[in-house]
Amino acid sequence: MSSPVEIPFRNVILLDRASGTPVYLQIAHQMINAIQRGVLVTGVQLPGTRALAEMLDVHRKTVVAAYNELDAQGWIEMLPNRGTFVTRKSPVVRGSALASVSDLKQYPERTGFAFEESMLLDRPVSLSRVDLEFTDGLPDVRLAPMDKLAKAYSSVLRRNNNRKYLSYSHVEGNVWFRERLATYLNNTRGLHIGAENIITTRGIQMGIYLASTLLLKKGDNVVVGDLSYYVANMIFQQAGANILAVPVDDQGISVEAVRQLCERTAIRMLYITPHHHYPTTVTLSAERRVELLNLSVQYGFIILEDDHDYDFHYNSSPVLPLASADGAGMVVYVGSFCKALAPGLRSGYVVAPQNLIRELGKMRRIIDRQGDLMMEQALAELLDEGEIQRHIKKAQKVYHLRRDLFTELLENDFSPYLTFKAPPGGLAIWTEWRRDINLMRVSKECLRENLHLPQTLLFQTGRLSAIRLGFGNLDEKELREAVRILKAALEKTA
Structure with missing residues (x-):
């Protein structure tokens, strides 16, 4: 049986002092990980608490707490006058599934089994951390x-x-x-x-x-x-x-x-x-x-x-x-x-x-x-x-004002580029654009200026060039700024 000194515990257990997880739990979790991957095999003797503490440069009480956690979960057994061992009941992975010590901190990138991959939502709704965003008609959660x-x-x-x-x-x-x-x-x-x-x-x-x-x-x-x-x-x-x-x-x-x-x-x-x-x-x-x-x-x-x-x-x-x-x-x-x-x-x-x-x-x-x-x-x-x-009645008045402002801004600043009809309800406006305008380029330019115009709102084919522009999530100041950025992006790319 391998002796404790033959196992490179400094490589098996990599501590992150800045982590919010207590050090003793990091030790316990990584030892469990090593047991599951077969690096620490069934029956192997573990170092004493003082020796492992010196190897990892931690306090001995930290190792004691880690061993107690492992013992409570059934991964190790502490035998009086003999030492601490990986329990023979531990479910050890064998064969080609074993990982090297250097892989212990990594999770597999791909499954080990085959399955049919779908094209559904290959282009899911994109998220952005910029301040302004046109949506497909989402409400203003602030209301x-x-x-x-x-x-x-x-x-x-x-x-x-x-x-x-x-x-x-x-x-x-x-x-x-x-x-x-x-x-x-x-x-x-x-x-x-x-x-x-x-x-x-x-x-x-x-x-x-x-x-x-x-x-x-x-x-x-x-x-x-x-x-x-x-x-x-x-x-x-x-x-x-x-x-x-x-x-x-x-x-x-x-x-x-x-x-x-x-x-x-x-x-x-x-x-x-x-x-x-x-x-x-x-x-x-x-x-x-x-x-x-x-x-x-x-x-x-x-x-x-x-x-x-x-x-x-x-x-x-x-x-x-x-x-x-x-x-x-x-x-x-x-x-x-x-x-x-x-x-x-x-x-x-x-x-x-x-x-x-x-x-x-x-x-x-x-x-x-x-x-x-x-x-x-x-x-x-x-x-x-x-x-x-009551909330819906109040919100409806707010969205009505935003729709009217947005349509006014579109009419004043975008009439050479697009056509639209003011919707009788809802939180978005359907705009049809000139065919020679590359909407994807407009979207990318908007993002550079802190405005997210998701690809899922763009409808550009051989017979159609349109954008669904949601206004509900933007207040008056934000609407004006979003329209300003959109116009600048359009003028730069057109």
Whole structure:
């Protein structure tokens, strides 16, 4: 058996004095790592605490604490009058998986097994640490009523009956939250639902994923607008569906194109964002909504209605969702409070007939046991007290002013370069640019000047040159500065 002096402990255990991890735990963790990799094999005798302390230039009590930690976890055994040994019960890795001493601080860059790699989200949403950013229509989290939410959440935590929110549940989300949410949706969207028609999710994307996984099979046809929400398209592809795109004009998705597709082939699902089509922001007309509902009944396809920013409208009362007029059970309605409050809260929901909600509940429990019952209770109380409703009204006025300022700035400074229509709602403007302008170069130049214009907002093909510019997250001063930088970048690259 190897003696302790034959093992180069100075190379096996590399201490970082600046780390927040206590030194004794660094020693213990790295010795466990060495045992797992086979550098310290089963049965080997370890140095005494005084000898190892001298090798590592630490206090003997530090090594004693490390050995006690290793002993408590079962990695070593301390035998009276004999010494300290790596326990014979330790799971030692053998063969080609052994790593050299110099590799102990490294984690493998690649797996040792093969798997199919996907192109989904190969270009995910890019993040930047610069001060200014155009988004695809995110809200200003500075406006969110976090003080009210924090007070409600803290109150729920302190109650004697909070055990029911901290334990496991077998329901499709917090019952009272779903009841309050049903009332809110009935009042604001003209729905006719109860708590049994709602399952809570971690945002809209989770709702789309659950619905797609349950309702789609490989080879099913899903109709989307041209253009459409790229994340939803990826979810449909992940489910094995074929994506068929139909034109979108100033009245929304083309019903006639959908009809022609239905006459030629079987359609399983139609995905739409009717309130403000993504990315062009146009509103699906009331007439087309009725026609789509009739088509769905005639041809038997599901309408997956994504209501990502219904709460913000400026010119008049919004057109009600398709789900409000669905009498045949053909619409699956997904929405969230991510735009109304803050994206990071991840509070969403799916509305559907009760039999589908039950099945979605089974599926959700596989990936998300029950959601955040505590947060849902806090949100339910804010809904019950009218706090969320009041916040949305206040925020809507702020966003209306920002939209008007942004459109004014675009009209004054960019008329030679682009065209746009002021959206009736939402938090983004669809702008169509001259074909000779390289939008990628504009984006890179903006970044040099402290403005992030993500690639995911750029739509430049042989037939289209456009940018979806979100304004909701920028106040008046920031909007003016962002527009100034954008104009300077354009003039430099055009």
